[in-house]
Amino acid sequence: MALVEVQHVSKRFGQMQAVRDVSLEVDQGEIFGLLGPNGAGKTTTIRMMLNIFRPDSGTIIMMGGPMNEDKKARIGYLPEERGLYRELPLLECLVYLAQLKGVEKAAAEKSVRHYLEQLDLAESANKKVKDLSRGMQQKAQIIATVAHEPELLIYDEPFQGLDPVNVRRVKDLMEEQRASGKAIIMSTHQMNQVEALCDRILLVNRGEGVLYGRLADIQSSFAGNAIRVQVEGELGPVPGVLAMHPENGAQRLTLDEHTSPQAVLASLCGRPDLKVLGFEVATPSLDDIFISVVTDASGEVPDLHAAAQEAIT
Amino acid sequence: MRLRLVWVVLKSEYLRRVKRRGYLLSALLVPLIIIVGVAIAGFLGASAETVTKPIAVVDQAGALSSAENLPNPNDVQFVAYPDEEAAIAAVNDGTVDAAFVLAPDYATTRKVTAYSAGDLQRGAQDGFRRYMRWNLAAGLPEDLRARASDEMDLVARSLDGTREMSESTWPNVVIPFIAAMLFFITVIGSASDAVRAVVDEKESRTMEILVTSISPNELMGGKILALFAVGMTQMAAWGVAAAVALIVAKMNIPELSHFQMNWSFLILVLAMFLPAYMITAGLLAAAGAATTELREAQQLATFVTLPSMLPAILSFVILTNPNGLASTIMTLFPLTAPLTVSMRWAFTSIPIWQLVASFVILVASAVGSILLAARVFQAGMLRFGQRLSWQEIRQAVQGGSR
Known part of the structure; x- marks a missing residue:
């Protein structure tokens, strides 16, 4: 049974149709790519999965039923809008966030220390969050996502602000998580960053799903x-x-x-x-595939890096 | 609602606030200053009030047949002087603290002239009055003389006998009233922090992590209780300081020596301020959720805090007519109720139906306010750039749209 089932979901904000008839399924032990340019509706789709927004129509089944408070502890979410308590020491901040996911304090501290070590932040454990560099804060945010060992991980733009060494570290972490049977949803507009990582993808554009399936199959069908x-x-x-x-x-x-x-x-x-x-x-890149799909549909080449504002914010 | 998570939020928010330097200063340093201040004032006041030297009396009228001192050796001692010049000379050379001269026509005019080197001390005046009565009553039985020379203790009592205020027990009314005012200010202060607590989460962008970890009710519940606990900790620190200060003051200030804490009044104040706090904090948290900037939220907050202060602003109306229409309305309106009841309590006997109705309305409004806050919060929690419109707030309150 799929861990996440999104069926024909739509959402409108005022005049803007943010998501239109999107469907997808995510299974355990896979990395699922929710890909598309900025403003395509990725974050809105994720927020509907997490019950932050209610869909106007369609159904979302999370872990076998509707989303509820108890399931929050089984999900790790790295929001696109990053934020930690800037005045708190890093360790205290991360332990607090893990406790909110229902982990006991001692266990939370043990887990946080483990990930601080893995992401090379152990020396900064007692520094205030505001004194960390942007890249360090980004890694800290990833620890806040994983420290409570959730079954489902949702990363919204996980590589934003990371240098190549840390991108590698985070990718390694994701591969470990996949190997241990967790499901990962990765939403990003940097499609070239994730093609080697994703098992399956949904490519979205202007709120609609345009390509869905196994990445290898999609690439070979476009390879010619x-x-x-x-x-x-x-x-x-x-x-x-x-x-x-x-x-x-x-x-x-x-x-x-x-x-x-x-x-x-x-x-x-x-x-x-x-x-x-x-x-x-000659395997086509995801960027190439996206451009060819969207050009076929509309007859014009989309601006991949348009600074469109994502949905509601 | 999962209480364990409410507790995690409460504890973390509480410790974060209490550990701030500004808080420590106001919670600990201010009480210390109060204690030291009262001790110094008490000491200075006591030394200023104590009449250490005897006082001269010149009886030009021959009104005092015996001119003897009161039997209590702690009372001011008087020494008879033959004439005004000798008495003034004694004041000048410091032999006596002051001199009282009865005019030759004292029997008809009751005229007495007092001389002293500095200000005429109250202790000397009071002592002289007792001395005069004691001696004017010479010849009466001892117990009658004592009664005549003592000050009377005037007690003003309400017709139903539920309140009384006497010259010696006025601190019993005034001190709890001051405590109620301080308590009120602390409550409004901590509730105002609810705005900051919500806007902070928005500004630090932690909101999205929080709402995907715990429910808005758990989050708001934990935060609002933590702020209340922070306020109460400060009150407790001040309360201890005030108690110590009172003990010190009681030893030195005679007016306070009869002071007895009016516990039933304090319990009433506590019972009313808890729901009042919930109303204020709930409405202010909603203001924080609906807006995106602290400044804007604080402007909205004024609509809540200003009505709460109304009884203080209109205190003359309540004090001059404590059972009038305005006082009754302010007793029933939830935001003004606690302060109005505290003020009326001291000066009148509030009808029991008003107290009960006021309390019921308060509690119901507190529940409503928290529910309203949770709904507005859900609608506005992820608004970073743009405040909620009144229409959106209305929709959120009616059914919750996300």
């Missing part, structure tokens, strides 16, 4: 029959290749329908005048 090769030497005509054009220092080859990537690789490796430096099936 193309490969990307990097060679030393003159490539020249290759049997079974319909078109060839340069792409980021390599060549993108479009194959005819009877030719497999393996056949091309074998033929290239067999040529003494060439040295193959790189070879891959």
